[in-house]
Amino acid sequence: MTITNKLNLPAGLVKAVSTERHNAAMCLSATTLLQGVKQIILTDRYWEQLEDDAADRIWAIWGSAVHSLLENEGEHDFTEQEMSYKVGDITVTGRIxxxxxxxxxxxxxxxxxxxxxRFNDFSEWYTQGMIYAWLLSKNKFPVNKCRFIALLKDHSKTDAMRDHRYPQNPVYVYEFPVTAGNLFKTGNFIRSKVSEYQKYFLMADDEIPPCSPNERWERPSKYAVMKEGRKNAVKLFDDKKSAEERTAELGKGHFIEQRSGGSVKCQNYCLCCNFCNYYVKMLRGKTISNRLRHEDKT
Ligand code: SF4
Structure with missing residues (x-):
């Protein structure tokens, strides 16, 4: 992968955010298993042709910061330890x-x-933590709990004072217990992902099905009932009909604003998107509908 440096950032910074190929041959890491199989295969297939800019990767520097932080952990801890376990021909790995x-x-x-x-959006962290717990338990380390310690990059003290539902500190801890039942379900998830990966591994790019809506971080379109002169929506609806009914009830000065959803990962966070027929088709569809909208106006 080539890391470009459009802002001409210092070499040390660019080095800190640069990356190596994530998985060795026949290995899949815990974070890779969170991705759709199409993304996993295309990223690996086109690795040498992928490009990312250092400025867009700036939060990867957090990885180096955590590394030094972990050097000071306690005597009963092990840190940044790689665990692995074989599932068929594939080695599942995780650096804890x-x-x-x-x-x-x-x-x-x-x-x-x-x-x-705020949106309680922890499903990927949950799965990642459970894969780590599964790997540890397969290596004879029982696990009671997973904790994710999150540094909130955009936290505002002012917003925290104004709104009690806003996270009150710039650090948030998400944690959950690890149970035998959840470990069992995680084992099933891992086995089924590995077998899906093996099924599509040799297929042509366009024959691999797109990542699932969850894996693409798909957000549905919303219909916002708005009031003239007010910035925030009066109410958000999933369907147009309910929004129209509410707008009619509220009467004069109210209108509907459509907030388009979409596959957030494909559009913003998938480095192999230009090699993915699903994304290219989606982009083409958008260009056509924008053009039609433009022609409607003229
Ligand atoms: S562009 Fe979307 S569907 Fe295609 S590989 Fe990436 S995440 Fe998956």
Whole structure:
């Protein structure tokens, strides 16, 4: 992968955010298993042709910061330890930030936006933590709990004072217990993802099905009932009909604003998107509908 430097940032910074190929041959890491199979295969296939800019990767510097932070963890801990376990021909791996062998607690450090906390958007962290717990338990380390310690990059003290539902501190801890039942379900998830990966591994790019709506971070379109002179929506609806009914009830000065959804990851966070027929088709569809909208206006 080529890391460009459009802002002419210092070489040390560019080096800190540069990256190597994430998985060795026949290995899939815990964070890779969170991705759709199409993204996993295309990223690997086109690795040498992928490009990213250092400025867009700036939060990767957090990884180096965590590394030094972990050097000071306690005597019962192991830090940044790679665990692995074979599932068929594939080795599933996970580099665990910290595991305390006395309390049997996994700790993982993250950066996140305030919205992640506000929208309770923890499903990927949950799966990642459970894969770590599964790997540890397969290597004879029982796990009681997973903790994700998140540094909130965009936290505002002023907003915290104004709104009690806003995260009150710039650090947030998301944690959950690890149970035998959840470990069992995680084992099933891992096995099914590995077998899906093997099924599509040799297929042509366009024959691999797109990542699932969840894996694409798909957001549905919303219909906002708005009031003239007010910035925020009066109410958000999932369907147009309910929004129209509410607008009619509220009467004069109210109108509907459509907030388009879409696959957030494809549009903003998938480095292999230019090699993905699903994304290219989606982009083409958007260009055509924008053109039609433009022609309607003229
Ligand atoms: S562009 Fe979207 S569908 Fe295609 S590989 Fe990336 S995440 Fe998956």
């Amino acid at each position: 930030d910290n595991f305390n062998m006395k309390s049997n607690i996994i700790s993982d450090y993250k950066t996140a936006s305030v919205n992640k906390i």
